[in-house]
Amino acid sequence: MFWLFFLPVMALLFAAWHFGLRRNQVRKASLGLSLTSYLAFGFLYAPILVVAVMSFNNSRFRLEWVGFTTKWYAKIFGDESVTGGLEGAQLLAATQNTLVLAIISTAIATVIGSLLGYGLHRYRFPGSQLTAWLMYIPVVTPDIVMAISLLLLYQVLRNVAPFFEPGMPAMVIAHVTFQIAFVAIVVRSRLATLDPALEEAARDLYASPLETVRQVVLPLALPGVMAGALLAFTLSIDDFVISFFTSGPDSQTLPILIYASVKRGITPDINALSTIIVLLTMVGVFLSQILQRNQK
Amino acid sequence: MKKPKLEAAGGELLTPMQLLSRAAVTAGPGIVWIALFLILPMLILLGYSFLTRDELGNAVFPLTVDNYVRFAGWDVLGYDAAYLIIVGRTILVSLVTTLFCVLIAYPLAFFIAAHEPKTRDRLMIFVILPSWVNLVIRTYAWMIMFNPSSPITQLAATLGMVGPNEGLYPSDFAVYLGMINVFLPFIVLPLYSAVERIDWSQLEAAQDLYATKTQAFIQVLVPQTLPGLTAGIILTAIPALGMFVVPDLLGGAKVALIGNSIAQQFGASRDYPFGAAISFLVMGLTLLVLWLYARRVGEKGMRDLL
Structure with a gap:
């Protein structure tokens, strides 16, 4: 079942390959090629962005979004009033x-x-x-x-x-x-x-x-x-x-x-x-x- | 008396003795270091793999091939192919990961090559940057994305892919995504430098000769990118065989790979000789591939790897 996730990827890859070799325009990225590439970049950066976003999450234990805070940064830079997490x-x-x-x-x-x-x-x-x-x-x-x-x-x-x-x-x-x-x-x-x-x-x-x-x-x-x-x-x-x-x-x-x-x-x-x-x-x-x- | 043969090096003529002493001063420390901390450990690894584990978990004599026999499945309790299954699964994961990386890397490499030279360099930096973010960090990010309460998991649950209150990890799927995410830049990098060197006039010639898109791609473009592709495949498939962090965090107990088995022998199981035997098999395979590759592309061609 998980494999269904790969279907859109495959479809886009095919589109990229199909439209990417337009005659005399080889040096210009086609729409399909660009779209796949943007998705690939998104895929590469998704984990990093998620970590960055969650670092502002105002929750001690849960992984879902609760509210915005910068207290975890304050804690790392020595604010001892923030509880939870590492020593x-x-x-x-x-x-x-x-x-x-x-x-x-x-x-x-x-x-x-x-x-x-x-x-x-x-x-x-x-x-x-x-x-x-x-x-x-x-x-x-x-x-x-x-x-x-x-x-x-x-x-x-x-x-x-x-x-x-x-x-x-x-x-x-x-x-x-x-x-x-x-x-x-x-x-x-x-x-x-x-x-x-x-x-x-x-x-x-x-x-x-x-x-x-x-x-x-x-x-x-x-x-x-x-x-x-x-x-x-x-x-x-x-x-x-x-x-x-x-x-x-x-x-x-x-x-x-x-x-x-x-x-x-x-x-x-x-x-x-x-x-x-x-x-x-x-x-x-x-x-x-x-x-x-x-x-x- | 015979004159010593002189050898030219950087505008100087040196006797063999001079040459050797110069080489010893420059390359010497590095060679000694490599011999001591790269080659010697490999030999020790091989040696350990023939030792026996005593009741306390120490590696002791006598020498035996039991570890390899046990790896192949013959244990004291009878035949059990557990480790061969792990090997099979690891090879499968490595191959599927490589395949998807290649499929994504091709369009990406062509996309980047279609830009102005300055933009290309920038785009390449953007491809490489994530690979410098710590592996542990990038891997646990998927744990956040795939935990039961995340939007992605909820969407998957709505589509009936996972049960309610179930996460998308630990699973094969999470391991594959994590692996592809980690290794994609390693294929794009060498592939792109091959795409950048493509002789585009050949494509035009093929099209003038009424080659279809498929024919032109397979017969003209793919062969020209083959050196980069080979380097990329080596840089992905081999390290993927020993990957330990991704299956450990995203696969849970369900998806154990060779890397986890090795780590287990040096952690909880404390069976160093057996762990050494598994490691040595992975290393032997690595050296074999590297050697075949070096023979094929020569020393200059190996620069595609870095």
């Missing part, structure tokens, strides 16, 4: 953990990943092809598999070093692992668009290898490095599954906190919190997109 201390700790994790892991991953991207771009060495291929593993592998394999690694290493107890250091290592791959890929494809003659010219003018990197390669690659860093940062903030399996009791992040509260029953302050995170994420993505566009 302020928990929220503060989770926010701190999320940011600390994202900042430290991004810093490490940006340095190591950019160097890796440069090395792979510049030098062919035994294993360079294999490494270039390995970098795509974190891009495709389901999160849960990476999370589990790291969890088991930590379990083994814990016999040697207590450093690998579930908690912040373990989470940083896990995040850096997938971030490195993304940073290296972004930096490398930025480097691939550069004119190799620039680097050669610097060398011809007796710049040392280090000077060449510092004064020619780095400034040119900087938009790529920045874009890679922003991508890594957003990935870290966004991650739930890998953090979930490597975190300890004192290192809950915001996504883990949200998941735990959703499991207990959605509360409006979670909606408000999510809306704030959504807005911040979108600002971050906008910045990184602008940086990437400027590369062209």
Whole structure:
């Protein structure tokens, strides 16, 4: 029965396909094509809008609309007179953990990943092809598999070093692992668009290898490095599954906190919190997109 | 004495030793990190999958293939294909999700490509933005939309799709919608970059030769978008196999997928070796697909993935 919902979608898809290829107008979107696309955009944004709207709902427990309020935002920003939902201390700790994790892991991953991207771009060495291929593993592998394999690694290493107890250091290592791959890929494809003659010219003018990197390669690659860093940062903030399996009791992040509260029953302050995170994420993505566009 | 062979790199001639040391300084830390925290964990995962679980839930020797045998259905209590059914359901969910994503992504990609270059970039940002909103948040939004008192559920109840006081979740339907919603941008992105590169004169040529719309679409446009489509399918179908959050929140106990089974072994069931065996199968499949894909499109083609 649920499948009936898909019927209108199918009808629209057919219409789009049928009218979308009008002769000599291929570069102009037809009505059917536009309509389907607007629906698709609506579908993509529906969950986000619902969360944003519900964050202004004046009800503690129920999921239906009761009335307008901004008290959940006030609560998140420290108004202790608002009752219900999360504890302020928990929220503060989770926010701190999320940011600390994202900042430290991004810093490490940006340095190591950019160097890796440069090395792979510049030098062919035994294993360079294999490494270039390995970098795509974190891009495709389901999160849960990476999370589990790291969890088991930590379990083994814990016999040697207590450093690998579930908690912040373990989470940083896990995040850096997938971030490195993304940073290296972004930096490398930025480097691939550069004119190799620039680097050669610097060398011809007796710049040392280090000077060449510092004064020619780095400034040119900087938009790529920045874009890679922003991508890594957003990935870290966004991650739930890998953090979930490597975190300890004192290192809950915001996504883990949200998941735990959703499991207990959605509360409006979670909606408000999510809306704030959504807005911040979108600002971050906008910045990184602008940086990437400027590369062209 | 034989002169060492020199290799050119960025306007320099380097001996093999120099080249290696340069590579070690730049790519070295990254390679060490990948070896330690990406490759080694995979090997440990494989190793764990051959261990046994003792009464306390610890993974111990002796080595055994029991976990894989149990996965295939032969347990101490006799044959039970429960896990194979979960695998079948997961593959079905992954394929249906991919199919619907492709069906929605095609018109969307053509729609975006029909705009001015500046507008295209903006529209693409709008496609990507939702994928940066936390997965947990986007998934629980469907719980709000599909709870028994929501307008959508009421409408469905009026149409007789659900009983009174019943929600649209947990259900297959909710899982599918959640999955399609999550993965749609991952297909649109590579598909769009293929559509953007389409040589439209070929379409005109086909139409001049009296090709019907269907023929023109299937024989001229689809082949040109194939690289992007393949990348998109890989980016959707594979991660969908391990998806854990969406079925966990929207499927309830009714729609368990592989991702939930793995999570269960590392949570409530505390059977790490068995969980490792399931994870390793998913990972093996992932690596196989990635390897086949790399062989087919080459290293440059893989850039479609990101």
